[in-house]
Amino acid sequence: MLQRPRNRRRIRWWPVIIAALIVAVVLLNLQPIDAPRDLTARLTVPVQRLLRQLGNQVRGATDVVGDATSLVERNAELEKQLAQLTVENLRLKETEAENVRLRNLLQFRDTNPNFTYKGGQIVGRVVASEPTNLVQSILIDIGAKNGIEPGMPVVTELGLVGRVTAVYSNAARVLLITDSASSVNTMLQNSRLRGMVRGRTGQRPIMDYLPQDQPILVGDIVLTSGEGGNFPVGIPVGQIIEVEQNDVEMFQRAVVRTTVNFDTLETVLVVTNFVAPAETLDVPTPLPTPAP
Amino acid sequence: MMPYLLFLALGLASLLQIALFPALRIGGVYPNLVLVMVVAWALLRGVRSALIWAVIAGAWLDLLSGGWFGVYTLGLMAVAALAGLGRRTVYRPTLLLAWAMLAIATTLQNGIQVALLWLNGASPLLNQAFLRLTPREILYNGLVMLLAYPVLTWIERKTGHERLPLE
Numbered sequence: 001m002l003q004r005p006r007n008r009r010r011i012r013w014w015p016v017i018i019a020a021l022i023v024a025v026v027l028l029n030l031q032p033i034d035a036p037r038d039l040t041a042r043l044t045v046p047v048q049r050l051l052r053q054l055g056n057q058v059r060g061a062t063d064v065v066g067d068a069t070s071l072v073e074r075n076a077e078l079e080k081q082l083a084q085l086t087v088e089n090l091r092l093k094e095t096e097a098e099n100v101r102l103r104n105l106l107q108f109r110d111t112n113p114n115f116t117y118k119g120g121q122i123v124g125r126v127v128a129s130e131p132t133n134l135v136q137s138i139l140i141d142i143g144a145k146n147g148i149e150p151g152m153p154v155v156t157e158l159g160l161v162g163r164v165t166a167v168y169s170n171a172a173r174v175l176l177i178t179d180s181a182s183s184v185n186t187m188l189q190n191s192r193l194r195g196m197v198r199g200r201t202g203q204r205p206i207m208d209y210l211p212q213d214q215p216i217l218v219g220d221i222v223l224t225s226g227e228g229g230n231f232p233v234g235i236p237v238g239q240i241i242e243v244e245q246n247d248v249e250m251f252q253r254a255v256v257r258t259t260v261n262f263d264t265l266e267t268v269l270v271v272t273n274f275v276a277p278a279e280t281l282d283v284p285t286p287l288p289t290p291a292p
Numbered sequence: 293m294m295p296y297l298l299f300l301a302l303g304l305a306s307l308l309q310i311a312l313f314p315a316l317r318i319g320g321v322y323p324n325l326v327l328v329m330v331v332a333w334a335l336l337r338g339v340r341s342a343l344i345w346a347v348i349a350g351a352w353l354d355l356l357s358g359g360w361f362g363v364y365t366l367g368l369m370a371v372a373a374l375a376g377l378g379r380r381t382v383y384r385p386t387l388l389l390a391w392a393m394l395a396i397a398t399t400l401q402n403g404i405q406v407a408l409l410w411l412n413g414a415s416p417l418l419n420q421a422f423l424r425l426t427p428r429e430i431l432y433n434g435l436v437m438l439l440a441y442p443v444l445t446w447i448e449r450k451t452g453h454e455r456l457p458l459e
Contacts (some may be wrong), residue, residue, distance in 0.1 A: 040355040048311040055315025129314035131306070131353045132362060133321050133425045134405055134418060139310075139358075166358050173358040182415035201421035202320060263317055 041168040045141055048127040064079045101267050108157035123267045136179035136201055153271045159236035161261035161268050176265055185228045186237055189221040197237055207254045216243045216254050232274050306352035321428040323436040330368050331375045331397045332441050335385035336448040339376025346372040361406050367401040387441050394437055395430045402426050
């Protein structure tokens with residue numbers, strides 16, 4: 001008597017799993033299904049933008065609370081006042097911080113007049129990341145209707161962020177230079193040695209293929225070399241913080257601290273008129289301070 | 293629970309995971325809310341119900357992400373099946389069991405994702421990322437489980453006698 005319902009249940013749910021597995025495996029072999037993703041992005045990007053802003057505010061508030069905790073040890077009353085003011089001024093601080101970022105972006109634009117930028121109309125906001133920590137890419141709230149196309153370089157006033165890999169009508173996906181699938185042709189500012197910066201998810205990127213017989217100095221600035229035609233020449237990428245040299249290997253490598261802090265990235269610029277130059281030129285670029 | 297409500301709730305959880313949680317990253321890692329929910333639900337309600345959650349939430353994540361379609365659905369389905377098996381080994385699920393299952397599930401899901409991405413031509417450097425990030429992710433997911441488990445326990449009690457159409 002008891003066997004029947006058990007069998008019936010098995011018959012009801014195992015086909016669902018098998019069917020889902022088959023569908024998933026089939027879909028894995030099809031390249032990106034752009035239409036449903038475009039529709040999903042169109043419907044959800046406004047919600048994502050709100051949630052991201054909320055997340056940024058929570059992060060900001062947590063930082064401020066952390067500061068306030070240290071103040072408590074010195075003055076309890078002062079901390080109470082600070083907490084109250086923090087809550088009251090949270091929105092204002094957020095606006096002020098955004099103003100500073102936008103001003104910096106405009107300053108970067110003024111010092112690099114060769115490029116044109118698209119976004120907000122000009123600036124794109126980061127609205128989402130990948131669901132997993134293993135893939136380093138972001139979604140920005142500007143897309144095809146703003147003139148964004150796959151392959152366009154993405155920067156901030158501090159340096160290189162990544163490259164547009166997928167474009168929807170109102171959003172675009174950007175592969176960060178820290179992703180393990182990312183590689184950027186670069187050069188050292190002082191020695192002009194060429195190499196390739198490769199992303200390592202969960203670790204700092206590494207500059208590879210540096211010749212063994214050349215000295216690499218900690219503190220050297222890494223710039224895009226423009227080779228390969230994916231990125232404009234002279235965009236800051238980071239700074240060498242460690243050199244890995246092994247005599248049995250053909251090349252030496254160096255760990256790079258990126259100038260952009262990807263943990264707190266909120267706004268970006270997309271270079272929309274970049275065309276790969278016929279010949280690579282060395283263009284001096286104002287150097288920002290690397291991220292801590 | 294009404295099917296459309298479940299669809300919307302898991303959609304919201306997926307949106308929280310990709311939009312809000314990455315802003316709260318600690319040590320380069322943010323928690324996997326959907327994974328935590330599927331593991332907890334598998335322990336509370338069993339494998340069949342958790343598989344439905346895994347398929348719906350996985351489809352949401354696959355639509356919202358930029359990689360190969362099906363990677364998240366497959367990973368979550370495997371996690372739901374595993375956690376459902378864990379439930380059968382005990383008389384009553386506890387938070388401690390939830391943590392243990394979560395650690396295994398986080399490792400399993402990341403492993404599946406790395407394997408699928410690797411099969412599709414991802415960099416071998418991804419393996420290093422898996423080894424470095426997974427322990428941190430287990431810790432952070434454990435913190436989220438601390439908050440999510442009581443909430444899902446309450447929902448399970450409230451909807452204890454209801455069944456989803458596919459259950």
